[in-house]
Amino acid sequence: MSKQESIAAAGAVYYLFGATGDLARRKLFPALFSLYKEGKLAEDFAVVGLARRPRTNEQFREDVHESIKEFCRYKVDDALWSKFAEHFVYMPLDINNVEGFRELKGLTEQLDAKFGIPGNRLFYLALAPDLFGPVSFNLRDGGLLETQGWSRLVIEKPFGYDLESARKLNKQLNQVFQEEQIYRIDHYLGKEMVQNIQVLRFSNAFFEPLWNNKHIANVQITLAETVGVEERGGYYDKSGALRDMVQNHLLQMLSMIAMEPPSRLHPEDIRDEKVKALRSLRPFATDEEVARNVVRGQYTAGALKGKDLTGYREEDSVNPESKTETYVGARVFVDNFRWAGVPFYIRTGKRLPVKTTEVVIEFKNVPDNVLFANRHDLSPNLLVIRVNPMEGIYIKINAKKPGVDNVIQPVSMEFCQSCQIGINTPEAYERLIYDAARGESTYFTRWDEVAQAWAFVDRMAQAWREDNSELHTYAAGSWGPARMDEMLEEDGFFWWPVNGQEEDNVIWISGSSK
Ligand SMILES: NC(=O)C1=CN([C@@H]2O[C@H](COP(=O)(O)OP(=O)(O)OC[C@H]3O[C@@H](n4cnc5c(N)ncnc54)[C@H](OP(=O)(O)O)[C@@H]3O)[C@@H](O)[C@H]2O)C=CC1
Numbered sequence: 001m002s003k004q005e006s007i008a009a010a011g012a013v014y015y016l017f018g019a020t021g022d023l024a025r026r027k028l029f030p031a032l033f034s035l036y037k038e039g040k041l042a043e044d045f046a047v048v049g050l051a052r053r054p055r056t057n058e059q060f061r062e063d064v065h066e067s068i069k070e071f072c073r074y075k076v077d078d079a080l081w082s083k084f085a086e087h088f089v090y091m092p093l094d095i096n097n098v099e100g101f102r103e104l105k106g107l108t109e110q111l112d113a114k115f116g117i118p119g120n121r122l123f124y125l126a127l128a129p130d131l132f133g134p135v136s137f138n139l140r141d142g143g144l145l146e147t148q149g150w151s152r153l154v155i156e157k158p159f160g161y162d163l164e165s166a167r168k169l170n171k172q173l174n175q176v177f178q179e180e181q182i183y184r185i186d187h188y189l190g191k192e193m194v195q196n197i198q199v200l201r202f203s204n205a206f207f208e209p210l211w212n213n214k215h216i217a218n219v220q221i222t223l224a225e226t227v228g229v230e231e232r233g234g235y236y237d238k239s240g241a242l243r244d245m246v247q248n249h250l251l252q253m254l255s256m257i258a259m260e261p262p263s264r265l266h267p268e269d270i271r272d273e274k275v276k277a278l279r280s281l282r283p284f285a286t287d288e289e290v291a292r293n294v295v296r297g298q299y300t301a302g303a304l305k306g307k308d309l310t311g312y313r314e315e316d317s318v319n320p321e322s323k324t325e326t327y328v329g330a331r332v333f334v335d336n337f338r339w340a341g342v343p344f345y346i347r348t349g350k351r352l353p354v355k356t357t358e359v360v361i362e363f364k365n366v367p368d369n370v371l372f373a374n375r376h377d378l379s380p381n382l383l384v385i386r387v388n389p390m391e392g393i394y395i396k397i398n399a400k401k402p403g404v405d406n407v408i409q410p411v412s413m414e415f416c417q418s419c420q421i422g423i424n425t426p427e428a429y430e431r432l433i434y435d436a437a438r439g440e441s442t443y444f445t446r447w448d449e450v451a452q453a454w455a456f457v458d459r460m461a462q463a464w465r466e467d468n469s470e471l472h473t474y475a476a477g478s479w480g481p482a483r484m485d486e487m488l489e490e491d492g493f494f495w496w497p498v499n500g501q502e503e504d505n506v507i508w509i510s511g512s513s514k
Pocket residue numbers: 017018019020021022023024050051052053093094095096125126127128129156157158
């Protein structure tokens with residue numbers, strides 16, 4: 001067996017619902033091409049683009065070509081493109097019309113025969129969530145699930161609007177698919193460094209023994225974006241940062257930092273541990289607790305890198321009186337033996353000064369009775385996990401300043417993954433599509449995780465709905481509402497600089513990312 005054959009996912013028909021949409025264009029077509037180029041898709045596959053808009057196969061292939069040229073991390077060469085393009089067909093289909101699904105079944109049989117596909121079906125729903133239920137019913141009623149091979153459903157976020165709507169949606173899906181067949185995408189779980197959290201934690205003698213409240217003072221998780229709401233106001237103004245980022249990406253990252261080691265590296269064991277961590281989140285009992293521990297903010301006009309920026313309420317397709325939050329910061333606790341008393345500070349926002357996703361683990365200082373205890377120049381040890389756009393980790397330690405007695409200075413030692421691997425790091429969507437095609441579900445969210453995360457954030461949304469906590473404002477291009485900084489100060493901490501914006505006095509041992 002050649003190397004190429006050994007890494008290829010089993011052949012399947014990929015049904016791309018929402019094939020004329022933004023996600024397909026920016027992420028899904030480029031991901032499929034990269035998988036093909038790397039031999040992770042062999043020749044026994046077909047992609048059927050599905051949406052209402054009329055398109056011929058040729059027009060559709062041209063759309064795919066343009067998307068790959070613009071967004072793929074690989075350059076497209078003509079010979080490979082021609083071979084790849086043959087696997088793509090388009091069929092106009094309205095999701096509410098079951099007849100169309102019957103026709104799709106006929107098309108599927110032709111594609112199975114043409115490409116030697118063994119009856120495997122991957123249904124990717126790049127659609128608004130209110131269409132997930134209707135698609136599932138029509139897949140069943142149109143006969144598309146009657147097959148000798150496997151059938152899997154890949155669905156995009158948001159999975160509902162709150163716990164109640166998520167439950168309803170899940171119930172609909174469960175009428176057609178088993179939980180094991182449902183792959184709920186959280187694209188942060190496809191990011192290399194998010195997946196690396198487990199490896200760092202569980203394969204290094206350095207970290208695991210210290211990974212608890214005896215040694216860790218606090219954990220800081222930042223998901224900062226420079227972009228504003230862009231053209232997505234219609235969706236975002238209803239969703240806000242809490243539903244768009246906290247319920248999913250932020251809490252998923254938190255659960256990976258906080259989880260206990262699984263007994264086996266089996267997807268269900270890992271997800272069991274993540275859901276336990278989510279269940280241990282201390283719920284906010286009252287509106288007053290929400291107000292004390294959670295900060296919601298909305299950006300006003302400001303500037304970034306010399307460019308003037310409008311405020312959120314002035315953006316197109318946003319209600320000029322909108323109270324939607326574009327920033328959420330919170331102090332949360334994981335109430336279990338490992339984490340009791342350790343604050344997790346989390347924040348996410350649009351129009352912040354840098355695009356970065358980072359986790360900072362701040363360690364407690366050395367005990368009072370040792371040599372350097374009363375030194376004010378002792379800085380806490382940090383472990384920093386850089387997820388995006390830089391990928392890597394660094395640790396900050398204290399060391400003697402060379403040539404000078406009695407002077408201690410912080411030193412950062414760095415593993416810069418993106419400097420070494422750079423453009424070849426697979427994009428999250430490549431990894432996740434490949435995993436779904438291989439039946440590897442570790443980095444997809446299971447229903448109980450989703451439900452637990454909704455239950456946690458619903459309490460905040462409820463307090464805000466009742467309007468008992470303030471909507472802070474922050475200037476576009478700033479680090480968000482000052483109240484969040486004050487919260488850390490109350491606890492004797494501050495936000496560590498992110499995105500390599502280290503304090504001036506730190507020496508970098510391998511400063512390639514600076
Ligand atoms: N775009 C992004 O970066 C991200 C998107 N997502 C999620 O992915 C999903 C898709 O997002 P996005 O691509 O941006 O959305 P778009 O609005 O760009 O695309 C929606 C797609 O759905 C199709 N569609 C709508 N109604 C029907 C129908 N009745 N029958 C058949 N097709 C229909 C549209 O095609 P047509 O009009 O031709 O029918 C279009 O292809 C959403 O759930 C979104 O939240 C998640 C993370 C990031």
